[in-house]
Amino acid sequence: MLRCTRCGKAYPETFRLRCDCGETLLVEREGYDFFGSLLPYLDIRRYLNFLPIGGNYLPPAIPAITPTTSVQAGPVFALFKLEYLQPSGSFKDRGTFVTVAKLMEEDINEVVLDSSGNAALSLALYSLPAGIKAHLFVSYDTMPEKLSLLQSLGAVIHFVEGDRMAVHEKAEEFAEREGLTYVSHWLNPYFLEGTKTAAFEVYEQVGVPDYVLVPTGSGTLFLGLWKGFKELEKMGEIARLPVFVAVQAAGYESLCERSKLPNPLADGIAIPQPPRLKEMERVLDETGGLCVSVDEHETREALSWLKRAGFLVEPTSAVVLAAMWKLIERGEISDGSRVLLPLTGSGLKLIEGI
Amino acid sequence: MLRCTRCGKAYPETFRLRCDCGETLLVEREGYDFFGSLLPYLDIRRYLNFLPIGGNYLPPAIPAITPTTSVQAGPVFALFKLEYLQPSGSFKDRGTFVTVAKLMEEDINEVVLDSSGNAALSLALYSLPAGIKAHLFVSYDTMPEKLSLLQSLGAVIHFVEGDRMAVHEKAEEFAEREGLTYVSHWLNPYFLEGTKTAAFEVYEQVGVPDYVLVPTGSGTLFLGLWKGFKELEKMGEIARLPVFVAVQAAGYESLCERSKLPNPLADGIAIPQPPRLKEMERVLDETGGLCVSVDEHETREALSWLKRAGFLVEPTSAVVLAAMWKLIERGEISDGSRVLLPLTGSGLKLIEGI
Structure with missing residues (x-):
């Protein structure tokens, strides 16, 4: 069922973004045995038994199980999870797969x-083979290459004047006016069901990390990873959750104090008012976590380090490494810790920029 | 050990490209139990026991196990293997990983x-963290974006006047003159050890396909897949090999009859004189296979179909689908067959072109 994150009201598992009270929803399911419920696939279908979908209608571009690779980084072990190795080049495919x-x-x-x-x-990539028409609301400063790719994938582009929050409002208004389904990944509970599978993989691959550092704008990966580890805890697989660290872009912080100078490189998380903010605050409380803000210079340095280590990622992905360095310097991560750093987006589409 | 593909002479497992007789080498290892030898990883390390490397020195960018997804395509089942979901955007990372x-x-x-x-x-991507200096010989018509990426990864670029075969000769000459190790993936037996793991994955994921269609220039994937299935046969896991179909670019065929009009889209397989040609001919003989040539128009149509199905790949990857359509039309693939189509390279780096 779906359950409201504020008032606790329950709903059947149909497509729905909000509770009648206006607050966000999460999918809730009962009592599994983790290893007994795994399916014999070597891709995301391995976790189908934990997902609120039947499995009869699956998009053809199946998300991969991404490698998690341990690299000694000063006094700690960085566990890089290569989330960018997905069909459209980012971890979003997990959420989109379940949603579609x-x-x-x-x-x-x-x-x-x-x-x-x-x-x-x-x-756009997953809608086309599913026969779903996608209206995409974007701001005028979206990269032209990206727009032409979205159009060639059959999406209808709607341009909006204003910042990221204005684009969000216009999209919701349009959906309501036209009687169409708004599938905002900021709100959509099925999207988090997809991203939670990354936690299941991590658990199978390396067990429970001590820290999980996540690029955090709207929180689709932050809350997805939290939900995955939380379900493992409920299943009795793990005794404690990792400490969750939200890593945010300077100038766009919602959990950390807002910086004056914005970080123009971390556009993937430039979301100053995420609707699931309270849920994220609760995760920081629950796990003894914290928020770290990363500026342009720090992002650039981390991006360059990642490239030299063999990871071609987009700038937003680099903030987690910069944040880890900060925490080590401040003495807030103890020596020998295992720190999960999901690398969220491919650098291949930005070959000139990286 | 390494064994010559012509005279059968054996060598220890050090880095070596050719037999003293001048012919190519393959790695040969004895008697494993397949499932008993798998390691509990969900990435290429799962198959470390089948690879001629110790495992103490592994590059950090670990190749993924790529999804294999079944799509009904007319009278047959196309098994797309998403080989482009790798750190540098192509299946080559399997071979490079083992080589490095x-x-x-x-x-x-x-x-x-x-x-x-x-x-x-x-x-270039795998050499940098390994502290290996890579001299890359390229022709003058290499894309500038690609060159700047290669340079930013620390590679030394050497430009060569002439066609692909001339570039190959210059590289080998330079290596000999300078006393450096030439690591040609056309010749390198360790590269095929990496690409063979794709066959192991396919076997675990979907069993043995009826047909395997491979983009075939130098044959690094064609021979790797063959070697993987061959080892499974030797281990007693499978009773027969799939039928191997070499798919080549018009104008650059080495196994099919040479076309007059070249296919400019399939640059990844534009290799008219591959050194492992005889080995590939033997695979076609052994499995009752054949060669199919694909032209520009057919490549374009297949590429467009793939994009609409959710697969963002580079043009060279599309030739296998075009070839499958041809074989169906000619009645050379029987209804209900399961046809493996590895999709070899990402389309993300070519966003404007696809």
């Missing part, structure tokens, strides 16, 4: 999303 | 390669 499967089951074939970035590319 | 691990074990820190494409990008 759900939409297909409910026979919904026209949807609205706001995002000029990875979520839009992911939805 | 071997070079690290032997303390070789300066190497020479010719390729202006995916193999070069892969080697």
Whole structure:
């Protein structure tokens, strides 16, 4: 079922973004045995038993199980998870895969999303074979190459004047006015069901890390990873959650104090008012976590380090490494810790910039 | 050990490209139990026991196990293997991973390669963290974006006047003159050890396909897949090999009859005189296979179909789908067959072109 994150009201598992009270929803499911429920696949279908979809209507571009690789980084072990090795080049495909499967089951074939970035590319790529028409709301400063790719994938582009929050509002208004399904990944509980599978993989690959550092704007990966580890705890697999660290872009912080000078490199997390903010605050409380803000210079340095280590990622992905360095310097991560650093987006589409 | 593909002479497992007789080499290992030898990883390390490397010196960018997804395509089942979901955006990372691990074990820190494409990008990406200096020989018409990426990864670029075969010759000459290790993926037996792991994955994921269609220039994936299935046969896991179909680019055929009009889209396989040609002919003989040539128009159509199915790949990857359509039309693939189509290279780096 779906359950409200504020008032606790329950709903059946249909496609829905909000509780009647206006607050966000999470999928809730009961009592599994983790290893007994794994399916014999070597891709995301391995975790189908934990997902709120039937499995009869799956998009053809199946997300991969991404490698998790341990690299000694000063006094700690960095566990890089190569989340960018997905069909559209980012971790968003996990969430999109589950969302589109759900939409297909409910026979919904026209949807609205706001995002000029990875979520839009992911939805466009998965919508086309599913026969779903995607209206994508974007700002005027979206890269022309990205727009032409989105259009060639059959998406309908709607331009909006204003900042990221204005684009979000316009998309929701349009969906309401036209009677279409708004699939905002900021709100969509099925999206988090997809991203939670990354935690299941980490657990199978390396057990429970001590820290999880996540690029955090709207929180789709932050909350997904938290939900995955939380379910493992409920299943009795793990005794404690990792400490969650939200890593944010300077100038766009929602959990850390807002910086004056914005970080123009971390566009993937430049979301100053995420709707799931309270949920994220609760995760920081629950796990004894904290928020770290990263500026342009720090992002650039981390990006360069990652490239030299063999990881071709986009700038937003680099903030977690910069944050880890800060925490080590401040003495806030103890020696020998195992620190999960999901690398969220591919650098290949930005070959000139990296 | 290494064994000559012509005279059968054996060599120890050090880095070596050719037999004293001048012919190519393959790695030969004895008697494993397949499932008993798998390691509990969900990435290429799962197959470390089948690889001629110790495992103490592994590059940090670990190749993924790529999803294999079944799509009904007319009267057959296309099994798309998403080989482009790798750190440098192509299946080459499998071969490079094993090669660089071997070079690290032997303390070789300066190497020479010719390729202006995916193999070069892969080697540059894996060499940098391994502390290996890579000399890359390329032709003058290599894309400037690719060159600047290769340079930013620390590779030394050498430009050569002439066609692909001329670049190959110059690279080998340079390596000999300078006393450096030439690591040609066309010749390197360790490269095939990496690409063979794709066959192991396919076997675990979907069993033995009826047909395997492979983009075939120098044959690094064609022979790797063959070697993987061949080892499974020797281990008693499978009773027969799939039928191998070499798919080649019009104008550059080595196994099919040479076409007059060249296919400019399939640059990844534009290799008219591959050194392992005889080995490939033997695979076609052994499995009752054949060669199919694909032209520009057919490549374009298949590429467009793939994009609409959710697979963002580079043009060379599309030739296998075009070839499958041809074989169906000619009645050379029977209804209900399961046809493996490895999708070899990412389309993300070519966003404007696809």
